[in-house]
Amino acid sequence: MDVREIVAELERYLGPDAAALSLPPAAFTSPELWERERERVFGRSWVLVAHVDELAEPGAYVALSVAGEPVVVVRGEDGVLRGLSTVCRHRLMPVVEEGSGRTDVFTCPYHLWRYGLDGRLVGATHMKRNPAFDPSACRLPGFAVEEWQGFVFVNLDASAEPLAPHLRRIGEDLVNYRLPELTQVAGWTEEWHCNWKVAVENAHENYHVMGFHPETLQPTTPGGAETRVRADSPWADSMRVRYAAPLEPVVLDLTEEERAHLYGFFVFPSGSLAASGDMVVWLSLIPSSLDRTLVRGGVLMPTAMVEHQDRDTVRKEAEAYAAMINAEDRRGLEAVQRGAASRFGERGHLSPKEPGVLLFYRSLARALCREDADYPGEL
Secondary structure (H helix, E strand, O other): OOHHHHHHHHHHHHOOOOOOEOOOHHHHOOHHHHHHHHHHOOOOOOEEEEEHHHHOOOOEEEEEEEOOEEEEEEEOOOOOEEEEEOEOOOOOOEOOOOEEEEOOOEEOOOOOOEEOOOOEEEEOOOOOOOOOOOHHHOEOOEEEEEEEOOEEEEEOOOOOOOOHHHHHHHHHHOHHHOHHHEEEEEEEEEEEOOOHHHHHHHHOOOOOHHHHOOOOOOOOOOOOOOEEEEEOOOOEEEEEEEOOOOOOOOOOOOOHHHHHEEEEEEEOOOEEEEEEOOEEEEEEEEEEEOOEEEEEEEEEEEHHHHOOOOHHHHHHHHHHHHHHHHHHHHHHHHHHHHHHOOOOOOOOEOOOOOHHHHHHHHHHHHHHOOOOOOOOOEO
16 A cells, blocks of 8 residues: 555545544555655644653753654753754754753764754854854754643744644643642653554553553453543544542542543644543653654652652652553554554454544544544544
8 A cells, every 4th residue: 555545545534424444554654654744743743742840950851853853852041941953053963862861051972063052053163264154153943842731842843833722621621630730750761663653543542451451450441431532623632531430539639520530631643641530641652763652751740749758769669650551552562563564454443442543543634634624522
C-alpha cells in the first residue's frame, strides 16, 4: 500500500458513517507517511514535553527530538520559557545533548560557539577575521512554547495559534484536581521501539488492560468497564472509565462521579493526562523516527500529601510502579510493531470499548487530509 492509498483510507475516518476499523498496517511502517506526519502533524502541533517543575529555575532545560527535529525548552534568566533549535549555526552540531539539566550557556562541543538562553550567539571562536560574518544576526531558531496549568508544550511553528482555548473543557473537568497546585514527585524518559501511533492509539483505550496489565490495572479499571469519550476540539478529547470500586482521595475534594471514574485527557498528537484520586499522571509519546518513540511522563500529587513524607521514598515508589506499567505496555507495543511489518497483517474491526481510538484516527486524518473537518461530540 503506497502513501496515497494510506491517506485515502485515513480520510474515510472523517465521513459520517466511518467504519470502526483499525489503521492499515502500512500506516505504522511507511517512510513516506512518516515524512508527511513530520511536516503536517509534528511540524504544526502542540507537543507536550515537560511539567513546569522540571523547568522551575533559570537555566533549567529539557532537550529532545520532536519527530527528528532537535529541540530544547529552557527557562531564561528573565523567567521566560523558550523553545530553541539545538542545531549550531556553524556546522550543524547540536549544542546540547538530549536529556535535562541546567546551564548558563549552550556551548557547541564542536568548535565551542556559545549561545545564550535566549538563543543569541554570545561567542564564536576565531571568527573576527571573517568580514562576512555578522554575529548579531546569528541565533538559534525559535519555536512557540505555551504553559498550561503546569504543563509545557512546544510547537515547531513559531506563529502557531494558542493552545489554551482548545483545552477549556479539560480545564473545567479537572478543576477539582487543582493542577497548578500539584507537584511532580516522579518522572521518566524511555525509548520504545514502535511507531508513535501504535503507542498513542493504545493510550486512547482501556480495553487492553485485560491483556497487557492483568495484575496491575485490570483489578481497578477493568478492560470491560463502561467507557465514554468526548471530543472537545480538533486538538483535545477525553475518556472516562468506571472503576471497579470508587476511590477514596485523601487530600483532594472530589465529587462522587470523580471518585468513581478514571479521567483520561488527550492533546493531539501525543500528550495525555490521567486523573485518578489524589494523583495525576502525564504522558507524552513523541516520535524520534519512524519506529522509535520517546516516552516522557511524570506523577503529580498535592503538595500537602507529600510534604511530611520522605520525598526520595515517594519518588522511588512512584517510579517503580510506573516502570512496571510502562514495561507491560512496551513489551506489548513493540510486538504490535513487529506484527505491522508482517505480509499477512490486515485491518481489524474495533471493539465498542475503543471509541477513543476512532477519535484519534479522526484527529490524525484531519491533520493529514482536511484540517477543516468537523469533530464529533460525546460518544
